[in-house]
Amino acid sequence: MATRLKIFLPFGLLILSVLIVPVSVMLISSLQNMDGGFSFSNYHQIFFSRYYRGAIYNSISISLITSLISLVISIIGAWALTKLSLSTKNILITVFNMSSSFAGVPLAFSLIILFGNAGVFKAITSTLHVHDALNIYSVTGMTFAYTFFEIPLGIMFFFPVLDSLNREWFEVSDVLGASKMFFISKVIFPIILPNIVEIFVLLFANAMGTYETVYALMGNNLVSIPTVIGSLINGELVANVPLACAFATLFTVIMTIIVWLGNRVTNIKGRRIS
Amino acid sequence: MSSIFLEVKDLSINLSGNQVIKDMNFKIQKNTLTTFLGPSGSGKTTVLRAIAGLNQKISGKILLDGKEIQNLAANQRNIGMIFQSYALFPNLSVFENVAYGLRVRKESNAVIKEKVGAILKTVNLQDKEQSYPENLSGGQKQRVAIARAMVLEPKILLLDEPLSALDAKIRIELRNQIREYQQRLGITMLFVTHDQAEAMAISDEIIVMDNGKVQQQGSPLEIYKHPQNIFMAKFIGNHNILEAGQLRSLGVEVAENDKSSFIIRPELFQTNITGDSDDYIVVSGNIKNISILGDRIEYRLTSDNGLELKAEFLNQQQTFTVGKAVKFYVRKGDIEKVGF
Amino acid sequence: MEKHADKVIAKIVITLISVYLVAPIIATIMYSFAKSWVNTILPDGWTLEWYLQLVTNSDFLSALVRSIILGIVTTIIAMCCFLPVVFYANVYDESIKARLRFITVLPFTIPGIVLVTGLVRVYANLPIPQMLVLLLAISLLSLPVTYQALDNAFIAHDFRAMFEQALILGDSPLKAFVKVVIPNIRVGMFIAMLLTFTSAFGEYVLTNIILGGNYETLKIYMYRLMQSNGQASSVLTTVYFFFLAIISIIMIAIMKRQGNKKVEEVGDTKKL
Numbered sequence: 001m002a003t004r005l006k007i008f009l010p011f012g013l014l015i016l017s018v019l020i021v022p023v024s025v026m027l028i029s030s031l032q033n034m035d036g037g038f039s040f041s042n043y044h045q046i047f048f049s050r051y052y053r054g055a056i057y058n059s060i061s062i063s064l065i066t067s068l069i070s071l072v073i074s075i076i077g078a079w080a081l082t083k084l085s086l087s088t089k090n091i092l093i094t095v096f097n098m099s100s101s102f103a104g105v106p107l108a109f110s111l112i113i114l115f116g117n118a119g120v121f122k123a124i125t126s127t128l129h130v131h132d133a134l135n136i137y138s139v140t141g142m143t144f145a146y147t148f149f150e151i152p153l154g155i156m157f158f159f160p161v162l163d164s165l166n167r168e169w170f171e172v173s174d175v176l177g178a179s180k181m182f183f184i185s186k187v188i189f190p191i192i193l194p195n196i197v198e199i200f201v202l203l204f205a206n207a208m209g210t211y212e213t214v215y216a217l218m219g220n221n222l223v224s225i226p227t228v229i230g231s232l233i234n235g236e237l238v239a240n241v242p243l244a245c246a247f248a249t250l251f252t253v254i255m256t257i258i259v260w261l262g263n264r265v266t267n268i269k270g271r272r273i274s
Numbered sequence: 275m276s277s278i279f280l281e282v283k284d285l286s287i288n289l290s291g292n293q294v295i296k297d298m299n300f301k302i303q304k305n306t307l308t309t310f311l312g313p314s315g316s317g318k319t320t321v322l323r324a325i326a327g328l329n330q331k332i333s334g335k336i337l338l339d340g341k342e343i344q345n346l347a348a349n350q351r352n353i354g355m356i357f358q359s360y361a362l363f364p365n366l367s368v369f370e371n372v373a374y375g376l377r378v379r380k381e382s383n384a385v386i387k388e389k390v391g392a393i394l395k396t397v398n399l400q401d402k403e404q405s406y407p408e409n410l411s412g413g414q415k416q417r418v419a420i421a422r423a424m425v426l427e428p429k430i431l432l433l434d435e436p437l438s439a440l441d442a443k444i445r446i447e448l449r450n451q452i453r454e455y456q457q458r459l460g461i462t463m464l465f466v467t468h469d470q471a472e473a474m475a476i477s478d479e480i481i482v483m484d485n486g487k488v489q490q491q492g493s494p495l496e497i498y499k500h501p502q503n504i505f506m507a508k509f510i511g512n513h514n515i516l517e518a519g520q521l522r523s524l525g526v527e528v529a530e531n532d533k534s535s536f537i538i539r540p541e542l543f544q545t546n547i548t549g550d551s552d553d554y555i556v557v558s559g560n561i562k563n564i565s566i567l568g569d570r571i572e573y574r575l576t577s578d579n580g581l582e583l584k585a586e587f588l589n590q591q592q593t594f595t596v597g598k599a600v601k602f603y604v605r606k607g608d609i610e611k612v613g614f
Numbered sequence: 615m616e617k618h619a620d621k622v623i624a625k626i627v628i629t630l631i632s633v634y635l636v637a638p639i640i641a642t643i644m645y646s647f648a649k650s651w652v653n654t655i656l657p658d659g660w661t662l663e664w665y666l667q668l669v670t671n672s673d674f675l676s677a678l679v680r681s682i683i684l685g686i687v688t689t690i691i692a693m694c695c696f697l698p699v700v701f702y703a704n705v706y707d708e709s710i711k712a713r714l715r716f717i718t719v720l721p722f723t724i725p726g727i728v729l730v731t732g733l734v735r736v737y738a739n740l741p742i743p744q745m746l747v748l749l750l751a752i753s754l755l756s757l758p759v760t761y762q763a764l765d766n767a768f769i770a771h772d773f774r775a776m777f778e779q780a781l782i783l784g785d786s787p788l789k790a791f792v793k794v795v796i797p798n799i800r801v802g803m804f805i806a807m808l809l810t811f812t813s814a815f816g817e818y819v820l821t822n823i824i825l826g827g828n829y830e831t832l833k834i835y836m837y838r839l840m841q842s843n844g845q846a847s848s849v850l851t852t853v854y855f856f857f858l859a860i861i862s863i864i865m866i867a868i869m870k871r872q873g874n875k876k877v878e879e880v881g882d883t884k885k886l
Contacts, residue, residue, distance in 0.1 A: 092632065151635060229727050
């Protein structure tokens with residue numbers, strides 16, 4: 001018992017001090033008004049203010065679209081990756097690993113060089129006399145920007161799944177004379193479906209929580225859940241930490257439910273490959 | 275008379291809420307090789323770990339050489355143990371692996387060099403001193419593990435399925451070597467296995483376990499010939515197990531109210547009678563299936579009254595073909611009665 | 615025939631995706647060597663002056679040092695907290711791993727911006743050094759990566775048997791840990807430390823909000839430069855990129871070596 005205590009003490013203290021206590025306090029604060037009394041006013045404010053509803057709407061629509069696009073591309077990418085030679089795989093995995101950790105300020109800056117108002121893309125389009133090209137500083141632009149870290153993340157999640165599919169299945173199916181489409185729809189798709197759901201959930205959650213890239217690109221000009229939380233804490237609008245807590249609580253509750261549901265789907269299917 | 279060396283009294287062990295060992299009692303004599311035999315999940319490894327001091331919570335007593343050891347930490351018990359996965363330290367050479375315990379005991383370099391050299395010679399690995407575990411074969415790794423345990427001259431050496439990760443041929447070779455070390459060096463060994471043949475081949479004494487309990491303890495011959503209950507009869511060999519009614523149908527007198535089972539060992543069938551025919555029962559039927567076991571042949575036959583029986587003969591006599599009508603004989607005195 | 619067609623399609627797909635993902639990085643690298651690059655398809659000319667300017671800039675050097683300090687201290691804290699737990703889960707009680715599974719989804723359910731809200735609420739007005747709060751919080755955020763990497767370190771050998779064997783041979787648990795466990799997980803530990811260091815080194819959200827820009831790390835400096843001096847910022851981004859690349863290459867090299875070793879070992883046990 002004493003050994004156990006010693007082993008778990010540092011870990012326990014860390015979890016307690018920077019996870020359990022802050023998250024609990026955040027939960028409680030979300031139910032307090034500015035004077036400290038109990039009230040639902042924060043939540044009321046979130047749901048009845050057009051501005052805050054817009055933040056939720058923006059976050060969800062950007063995340064949904066970007067994670068769906070990234071999901072499809074990363075399945076195709078991961079499939080392609082399994083077809084390559086081992087050394088090429090290793091190099092590409094390094095590349096994808098890096099581009100996913102390139103997210104944030106560096107990515108924002110790169111995108112400004114490419115797609116900013118004085119960027120390469122603008123130069124190309126104006127030479128070609130194309131107008132109304134992509135504006136990176138917009139909801140659409142953000143959706144586009146997120147794909148730069150969502151796609152590599154998706155590929156890195158999918159690659160092990162597709163790589164571990166049993167090669168003998170393909171051979172058996174060939175021997176049985178099944179067509180490729182038949183095999184993919186009847187065998188492969190049902191097997192990886194739980195993984196697709198799980199990875200989609202993770203990509204969606206990751207997009208929902210993205211702050212650094214948006215903030216670096218647009219400051220608080222794009223209204224999304226993370227940027228609203230950021231400005232409520234930093235006081236760039238009006239500092240209102242309880243309201244920020246309500247937003248953060250809402251975020252955590254929704255994400256926990258979604259991730260939990262995603263896990264449930266995976267476990268019910270019970271044929272998880274990882 | 276040899277003396278009792280290890281005694282386990284009323285041992286009970288709970289693992290994550292389940293009582294996996296229930297009031298277990300047994301004794302082991304000095305300088306013998308005793309085997310714990312049982313199906314997987316029967317609790318044999320758990321008992322071994324309790325003796326080594328690796329289980330956290332046990333109740334009951336463990337006496338080694340007259341002293342209670344159940345409250346001592348694992349590093350105070352002077353017991354050796356061999357693991358199935360060898361548990362060699364990959365970062366140390368063979369020499370340093372074997373020297374590990376001696377270094378813990380702070381022996382001098384000269385003593386270590388001498389003892390390690392001698393024991394590596396015993397296990398025939400003197401030329402591998404400077405090798406690292408990753409460059410050894412499975413059999414060599416296990417011999418290093420054995421040397422590492424034996425060099426400390428432990429009071430008792432516990433072996434937890436030491437051969438199960440090895441190929442069939444190496445297994446037989448190594449089990450004979452283990453038996454040889456045991457006899458030559460006079461070590462008390464307690465050996466866990468799920469393989470009946472292995473247990474039969476090397477043991478002085480076998481303790482068969484199932485479901486957290488001792489089912490039977492005895493010499494290999496005793497256990498093989500006289501299984502105490504149905505579990506033992508099924509587990510230990512390839513015996514024919516018959517109910518009273520089935521035996522009666524073969525012409526053996528069995529009391530009307532007898533609910534026992536009976537075993538007929540397949541190798542006790544004969545193709546002809548030697549001596550008084552009244553001592554025998556006759557089984558006539560047709561050969562259904564033949565398996566060549568190498569030195570022996572197993573026939574499965576369906577008797578005329580519908581029983582399925584197995585008979586084994588040495589692979590030197592006439593052979594029967596499938597479908598042939600045959601008569602096999604077995605001595606009435608060879609039919610063994612077992613309880614439940 | 616079909617197999618061949620598959621490979622060609624795969625190569626095309628991968629090339630397109632890689633070009634797409636790498637384009638921003640390439641553009642940044644080009645920008646960092648460009649004399650000037652405004653409203654043109656290619657830069658006007660090439661120069662190294664931005665690099666010289668950055669390297670001699672004291673702001674850059676002190677930001678670099680701050681980030682390194684943050685990385686090192688976080689790595690130490692993370693190791694102290696997580697190594698014993700991962701060791702315990704692997705050697706004493708596997709069932710703990712199931713209970714620690716929540717860790718893997720932590721960054722998705724509680725991302726930095728959410729965690730920081732709670733932290734600010736609790737600690738902002740308390741008389742404790744905010745730096746401490748930051749260090750602990752970054753350690754926590756690195757938990758999924760560190761935990762996974764450490765856990766992987768325990769895959770290669772039967773550590774439970776090795777540890778128990780050392781106890782039976784007479785060692786105390788602590789000595790057994792130091793003599794038998796640590797030397798055999800050192801590579802995995804190194805990878806875990808590298809990953810933890812990288813994630814702390816590049817941390818932005820927590821540092822910016824908790825310390826309010828008073829502690830200018832590389833990322834915060836990068837953000838400031840981005841607002842004022844594009845060229846200098848592109849140099850910094852390029853440097854940062856190469857830092858990530860070097861760490862990735864080191865890790866791939868180590869894992870490759872380990873992988874080869876494992877294959878050999880499996881071959882050995884089969885060979886006998």
